[in-house]
Amino acid sequence: MPVDLRINLLGGCEVRTRNGEDLTPRSRKARAALVMMALSPEGAVSREKVAGTLWSNKSDEQARANLRQCLRELRGVLNNGVDGIAIDGRRIALNLEHVSVDVREIVAFGERAEDAPDDVPDLYKGRLLDCDLPDDTAFDEWLYAERMNWDNRIRIAFAAILQAQIANGQWPRAQRTAVALLRVDPAHEEAHCALMQSFVSGGDFGSAVRQYRTLKEVLQREYGTVPSSTAEEIYAKARTAQADHATAPLDAPAATAITAVPAIQGIDTAVRQQPTGLQGGRAIPITVLPFQEEDHGNGRPGASLGSGISEAIVIALSRFRSLVVVSSGTASGVHGDLATLPPQEIARLFKVHYYVRGRVRSSGERIRITVELVNCEGGQIVWADRFDGTMGNVFDFEDEVASQIVGRIDPCVVWSESEKVTRYRPQNLAAYEHVLLAIPSIYRSDPVKFHEAGTSLLKAIELDPNYSDAYAWRAFWCMHCIGQGWNREPRVTLTDAADNAHFAIALDPGNALALALAGHVESFLYRRLDNGGRLLARALAINPNSSFAWAMSAVLECYLGHPEQALDNMARYQRLCPFDPAGCYFRAIYVIAYTMMHEFERAIEIGTEVVRENPNFINSYKPLITSLWHLGAESEARSFAATLLALEPDFSIEKFRRVYPFRRPADVALYVTAYRAVGIPETAEGNS
Structure with missing residues (x-):
């Protein structure tokens, strides 16, 4: 029997006819009732459950009255020439013989993975129900559980399809499925391994190495684990083959990479191959030199305190996605005090733009720490400060000082690099340089510069579609555009903000900046204050030194x-x-x-x-x-x-x-x- 209506819940919420006509209910409550049917077993849900979930703060009589009004809207939409919905005194139900739901389709194809068509990955257009829905505590709780449930079912379905494609040697199809699976679960090791093996089979050894490193970083960040022996074997094979073929060095970005592009205005939503050989990567390289220690007669200098401060700073800086921290222990053949070397030599040794150096002095119970942030390009001291304390609880003192130091370093480095990019304007800007170019103009509230910043962020996304920070800053740009009243199409800008914020998180669940911005999107644009609070709490748990998240x-x-x-x-x-x-x-x-x-x-x-x-x-x-x-x-x-x-x-x-x-x-x-x-x-x- 032909399908008359399609309900798409991934990346939004819409109802369309076979001819493409948009029949999406206009009211948020009607959309929510439709969603509850679409995600419930057999497409049916009791009237009592819908009323109690969508109007939990109303009396039973008011909730039932509101539901009747809501059902009138749904009946008018779904039964307009189509037998789409059945309503009786006890329940409401979708006629699944005439109505298809994207999430149900993916799960069904997973159950018959051998027969899954090529375009199944295209059904996954983003996070489940990434759209404007009612702000009701009971509904939020229901939606949270459903997202967990369906994310897991979609993950299982894509994994089954991927296994079938690998078993049949269908590597181009497996690539697309693996990318879709990683959008659902960025830490799915089988999907990473499938991409690595696919790259190796196609002779793209650099991309295989890059994929391994992405896997290793995600597993360490999310679970504190390391890749499996299978991933290690593919990685070793790629490294050996790359050396044999005298290709680009392993520390260079891969020539190509398979990337999944979100449904965001102005960007193609298909899975595609995109060059990622960008100079400078996605972050600003920085190193922390061992802090020097001086003992002024107490016999207990900060030898341990100096190294402890350095280590604490490294750990805290690593939580900022705008920075990449290079270990100061990677230099070979260097003798003596690194802090005495010229800035240009530090840059050469560690391939960094900035470094942090400091000194710990102690006298009796008193401790004084001085710290400097140095720009390697000209040796300028970008920022310097002094911190005083006592030898009471050394570990608490280390953490507190490191927290204040890194809180100052991140914005100083980002704005210093922004000024450099603005001043020199390289001919071919990398993605992260486009982001750096945009950041100051967002805050200055100059309409002309502001819209130039928006263009720069779109360019960054075009150059590197997997760059989480670019989407995060684009979301912030959209928010500011709405707040300033500069958006020519408010609904488009609103959707753009949400899409960018949530895709930034999908690309990097540990990105505190993206989580903080998504929290602000939820609370300010969608008035979902509790959801916003949860996202902001996650941001601060990941990076308690993010001044942006605290603001x-x-x-x-x-x-x-x-x-x-x-x-x-x-x-x-x-x-x-x-x-x-x-x-x-x-x-x-x-x-x-x-x-x-x-x-x-x-x-x-x-x-x-x-x-x-x-x-x-x-x-x-x-x-x-x-x-x-x-x-x-x-x-x-x-x-x-x-x-x-x-x-x-x-x-x-x-x-x-x-x-x-x-x-x-x-x-x-x-x-x-x-x-x-x-x-x-x-x-x-x-x-x-």
């Missing part, structure tokens, strides 16, 4: 109605990165928190500084106007309101309520009362 978590605490906690998180941000080049952007968070706490004078003091430094950053005006009016400075509040409306002509009270996800009604009322008093219109039409 994003502070924003979330404001939305949740916890301004005191927001200030605590900002204190962590400030301690980690007291001289953040992007500090003006993040200082606006203080203005929001102090406004919510009714500490209007403090909010005005900081807010005035922020708008003076970055007059185009519209979100700094909104809490400032609110604080000014509540403090009685109505004239100044009206003046700033006029500036805000000139920058964001469609701003209105209705837009504020729709865009900003404050959970407490009192916080919304605080803003709205001030806005009405200073002349902010109720709707956008009031601006005309």
